[in-house]
Amino acid sequence: MRHRLVGTVAFAVAALPALAQDFAGQTLVVGTWGGDIERLLRTHVAEPLEAETGARVEFLLGGSSDRMAKLYAERDNPTMDVTFQNIYEAPQLLADGLVVAPDPESPAFKAIWEGMNEGCYAMSLVGLGIAYNKQLFPEPPEWADLWKPDYHGRIAMAPYPSSESDGFLAVAARLAGADEHDPDAAFSKLAELGPPALTYTSLDEIFALMDAGEVAAAPMISGYVLSSLADWENIGFVFPTDPGPVLVRDMVCQVANSPNPELARMFIERAVGVETQTAYAEELMFGPTNSSVTLSGEAATGTINTPEEVATLVQLDWPWLIEQRPEWTERWNREILGQ
Amino acid sequence: MRSPREAGGGTSLSPTLSLLFIAPAAILVLAAFGLPFLLLLALSLASPVEGSLVPDMSNPTLAAYSRILGDGFYLRTLATTLAMSLATAAGCLALALPLAHWLARRAGRARRVLTAIVLLPLACGALLPTLGLVHLLGPLGVVNGTLRGLGLIASPLPLLGTQLGIVIGLIQAFLPFAVLPILAVLDRTPPVIEEAAITLGATPARLWVRIILPLAWPGLLAGGLLVFCSALTAFVTPQIVGQGKVATFAMLAYQQALQVLDWPFASALAVTMLAALALAAVVTFSLARLRP
Structure with missing residues (x-):
């Protein structure tokens, strides 16, 4: 009996590397x-x-x-x-x-x-939506609400280059009646928000300031934001509809x-x-x-x-955006950060 | 009579042997600094390729440099970075001179412990103290919280994301670089010189201006240069305390190298920074002759 057990174990040990060899x-x-x-x-x-x-x-x-x-x-x-x-x-x-x-x-x-x-x-798949302070925005905001004078200089933004900032520029361009292929429209519309309240690189940093009302809102990507919101009662996240969130x-x-x-x-x-x-x-x-x-x-x-949800999202011309990156980085430094 | 060499107790090395001893250091400097620097220089002359991020090294051009020198934005950023570095050096020296003097002359037994505390920022690296500063200077931080609690301000002072905040952070980070050289110089000068001045009726102001400052001058210059160079190339503190809102040359170089991946332009920015450092060294050496 004991012999058989030893034999089985020996066989199993020998077989392991064989399977994975x-x-x-x-x-x-x-x-x-x-x-x-x-x-x-x-x-x-x-x-x-x-x-x-x-x-x-x-x-x-x-x-x-x-x-x-x-x-x-x-x-x-x-x-x-x-x-x-x-x-x-x-x-x-x-x-x-x-x-x-x-x-x-x-x-x-x-x-x-x-x-x-x-x-x-x-x-x-994640979408660029808006994270916002619920006291400052009793109703979930649309993109255009961020441009109200009350929030001038109080919108946080991601660094550039990033999906968030390319997406936000594209949204700004659409609000100005164009799209991302018109950088002049995008940058001048975005500059109307004033300098960013914060260039956020960590969720804790931005949520602490948003919770306190120092930052009113920020374009942010779902996913991490949604899974972290449980810790922040005072912060909401919404996928706007006009235009829809950026995919x-x-x-x-x-x-x-x-x-x-x-x-x-x-x-x-x-x-x-x-x-x-x-x-x-x-x-x-x-x-x-x-x-x-x-x-x-x-x-x-x-x-x-679902494919239906994807269809409501704004899809950007990424290959084109990538070509614009060096120029847009300079414009971001000058026209958005350098205000 | 013994020759000076014998009096010093040393034995002289043959030239071959001394070369052998300096060889490891020389090879290290060449491999770790010389070669990468040449690569940086070559890369800054490479030309970008349409639709690709792989630069063309076979077709040298000065385009990256003319972009820096021909553009108000980059020149302004360079000027801002230089001004912030100068302010940091001045701030550090203003704090370091009395501190080093006190450590050298009056700290007594506590000197070792106090010097260790002064050196602490060097041991912690840049990141931890800078993150601590964010909690001190932030809108919800200790400074603004206290001022608000006392009713002195209605809304928080913008300390983060400003040049002032960055300079505060840099002074905090680089103060040891200013204290150490001044302390070393003051240690070498006998305290009796200052005592003699006081005995002869020098006022405290006169003592500092006519005695201590000239004595500490070489230390001030060395400390000033070290702090200036460190501040000019600093990245972590401007990035974190500046919250990405204040452009400095080091941040632009990082952005171009790691986010835009325009390596020729990033290299040209780095070479420009190195040129500024070299210039700072030349200025310091000429100031050394102007000892007050």
């Missing part, structure tokens, strides 16, 4: 944001992948612009295999040949709503000429898979891009998760 000893390097995103990716993607393949997954944490700079600096000899980027970065990376174009035949591509995979695979996407990219292309593809398949996408929606209020995900309750109402 294909990728044992390899390390997949994934660049992403820290905090909740890393936690969810570790639980739902990295750990199952490690168990399945025997490879190790290493996360490189930081902001997406740091990763972008790293990709360009390492372009001849990349060390990252997978990188998470913003929608305004992905098409540029593809244009410079630093990421692998999304493969229309791959299961990941097919799982995602049509038209979403620009440059890389679409990972999550923003996080993208997951396979780095070109990376050391572990096959593992990278497997990671991406899991990242856009139903399990991870559902966890993203339920825990972070990030809308799924995978069309097979069905949500219920709070996650269903808080996230953008």
